[in-house]
Amino acid sequence: MTTTSARPDVALPSLASVYRTRASVELKEFFRQRESVVFTLLFPVILLVVFGAVLDYDIGNGVTFTQYFMAGIIAAGILGASLQNMAISIATERSDGTLKGLAGTPMPRSAYFVGKIVQVLVVTVLIIVILLAVGALAYGVDLPSGSDWFTFAWVATLGSSSCTLLGIAVSSLAKNGRSASAMVTPIALVLQFISGVFFQFSQVPTWMQTVASFFPLKWMAQGLRSVFLPDFLAAQEPAGTWELGRVALVLGLWCVAGLVLCVATFRWQDRGTP
Template sequence: MTAVQQQPSLPPLGAVYRTRAGVELKEFFRQRESVVFSLALPVILLVVFGAVLDYDIGLGIPFTQYFLPGILAAGILGVSLQNMAISIATERSDGTLKHLAGTPMPRSAYFVGKVVQVLATTVAILVILLLVGRVFYGVGLPSGTDWLTFAWVALLGAAACTLLGIAVSSLARTGRSASAMITPIALVLQFISGVFFQFSQIPTWMQTVASVFPLKWMAQGFRSVYLPDALAADEPAGSWELGRVAIVLGLWCVAGLVLCVLTFRWQDRGTD
């Protein structure tokens, strides 16, 4: 009687996750365009706008101190939603996703790798921007409990934008079309969400549109860390609304997860 051939056993799930995370990190940092767009662009914007818009917004607060929280939020948006949507759409188009789906690797490992890559690049861009703001513009680092607010705003914002990036990737037919579709939307959100201008100076209807999306709430949460409470009066509700910031970002995490489950595809349309 012929012995039944046994399938080779897979490595432990933790080892598979670590390996996939390492692959994602190596692939990201080998792509110069992704690194420059995700990490260098926010720094360039901070340096340029910080040099040009050198004025006092009130109470002796320079505009750079107001601008830094917004650019921190925009940096998270770039390394999570934008980069995630474009990279997944590209991997779907070139057959990478189809190939991975046909391997013994658990499909969850693919998403774990992506999440680790986003977390690593989020930490990197936040550290770089904090250092640039401190060294070149004298914007102090958060202190005391402000670090806790900084951490949960960054974590919730990155989670929400990452899940949205995974979901949005399915709307694009190719990686190139994903870039053309996502980048303009991200730029518009930055302009209406209090990144480049004081949010109170933006028309009311634009404020209403911005309030639907995570970027506005991330920027507002970060402003609560960097600005005195007296300037909270300039916010639409007259306060930082940190409770609402947490609720909105949390709801976007839930909505993003549901959209991922409903829309994610391993192959382009027409090839399933």
């Protein structure tokens, strides 16, 4: 007599489980790369320490430059964790065949983007927490209070979202990670110089202010200045106010534009690859 044994059906993992696994992979890969950790996570902290020690002067009515600089360096840190990080890492994974390999697996393609978004979120939160701690403990920076924390949260969220989407879109313009770094890093540095990160925005030439206003970094830095600086300094902004409504509108429009560009340009493999 012969017997047959039925193989039990193997249950597929849930979508949430796949998302968690992919997010864990992205975080492990990021923190194993020392260059990425130093450049993305520690570089803004180093800048804060250096500028805070060298340029800790009074810009008026007892407000120090370090207090002013805190908003800009947080905005720059968010830009690095999102736009620069995404553009370089995705371009690298496309050129070395990682994306092509992932696209050929049963993993839902959405899991890849969820993993990247979680990575940006975790790194961004770490950057913000470290910068706030160093600023408050080492340089006496006054932290936001009350409803300012809500403003801080939505400005950082919209800014990070828009820059993440732009980073994913920009990654398709580069051939590999090196070319992406060579392309994105100079642009990011220029934007930081003209967007009120390293200098008071009122000291930036008017034509540079106009150029900066076309990009999300300027609006992110302006929104964050509103939570770190007293209201009388709003008079030094181009419009004489913090323009929080316009900050939300511009960053929201950049989120939409970034999403459209992602859908239109994203590729799982290099052009011409069979």
